[in-house]
Amino acid sequence: GAVVSQHPSWVICKSGTSVKIECRSLDFQATTMFWYRQFPKQSLMLMATSNEGSKATYEQGVEKDKFLINHASLTLSTLTVTSAHPEDSSFYICSARPPSALAKNIQYFGAGTRLSVL
Amino acid sequence: SQKIEQNSEALNIQEGKTATLTCNYTNYSPAYLQWYRQDPGRGPVFLLLIRENEKEKRKERLKVTFDTTLKQSLFHITASQPADSATYLCALAPSGNTGKLIFGQGTTLQVKP
Numbered sequence: 001g002a003v004v005s006q007h008p009s010w011v012i013c014k015s016g017t018s019v020k021i022e023c024r025s026l027d028f029q030a031t032t033m034f035w036y037r038q039f040p041k042q043s044l045m046l047m048a049t050s051n052e053g054s055k056a057t058y059e060q061g062v063e064k065d066k067f068l069i070n071h072a073s074l075t076l077s078t079l080t081v082t083s084a085h086p087e088d089s090s091f092y093i094c095s096a097r098p099p100s101a102l103a104k105n106i107q108y109f110g111a112g113t114r115l116s117v118l
Numbered sequence: 119s120q121k122i123e124q125n126s127e128a129l130n131i132q133e134g135k136t137a138t139l140t141c142n143y144t145n146y147s148p149a150y151l152q153w154y155r156q157d158p159g160r161g162p163v164f165l166l167l168i169r170e171n172e173k174e175k176r177k178e179r180l181k182v183t184f185d186t187t188l189k190q191s192l193f194h195i196t197a198s199q200p201a202d203s204a205t206y207l208c209a210l211a212p213s214g215n216t217g218k219l220i221f222g223q224g225t226t227l228q229v230k231p
């Protein structure tokens with residue numbers, strides 16, 4: 001089955017530092033990956049669509065310069081939270097679709113990254 | 119405005135009973151609707167997809183219905199077990215084939231032994 005790996009699972013950083021989160025599709029190639037943010041007891045909010053070899057597409061209200069997305073290969077997308085502040089503390093989750101799931105848009109999710117900014 | 123809503127109140131049921139979760143949407147015309155399970159501190163896991171021309175879909179103890187007139191989907195778990203305790207999310211694609219999914223806020227199910 002399709003596996004999406006996300007790393008790290010938990011990160012604590014000081015305010016003002018940058019944090020990079022990796023999302024890998026382990027057994028399939030993905031031209032697009034998706035980044036979500038989830039606050040406690042709330043829904044997943046789509047932040048951006050990561051496109052291999054081109055710029056990411058950000059949702060309205062998401063700061064491009066704050067959340068840098070790079071999709072340099074067909075199996076890896078990274079999300080960098082730049083100059084993190086306590087309000088950026090959240091659960092970040094990525095997803096991807098293997099070729100077999102594209103038609104139905106079934107997404108396979110990573111395990112998520114819990115970011116805590118002190 | 120566009121909305122996708124699930125009952126945010128936790129659902130507590132006794133083991134063996136049927137759990138029914140509701141997903142309502144407004145100002146969308148989805149071609150399909152999906153249901154995911156999310157355990158605490160984990161990413162969602164896909165369960166079922168139902169298309170707009172399907173009234174019902176089943177998978178083992180799971181059943182999903184889709185009423186495009188009511189703009190509602192119901193998710194049933196029969197013979198529920200404590201291991202079914204989790205948060206269940208419904209999701210739909212807002213438009214086109216961009217790959218985007220919009221999620222409801224989820225309903226937390228607690229099955230008591």
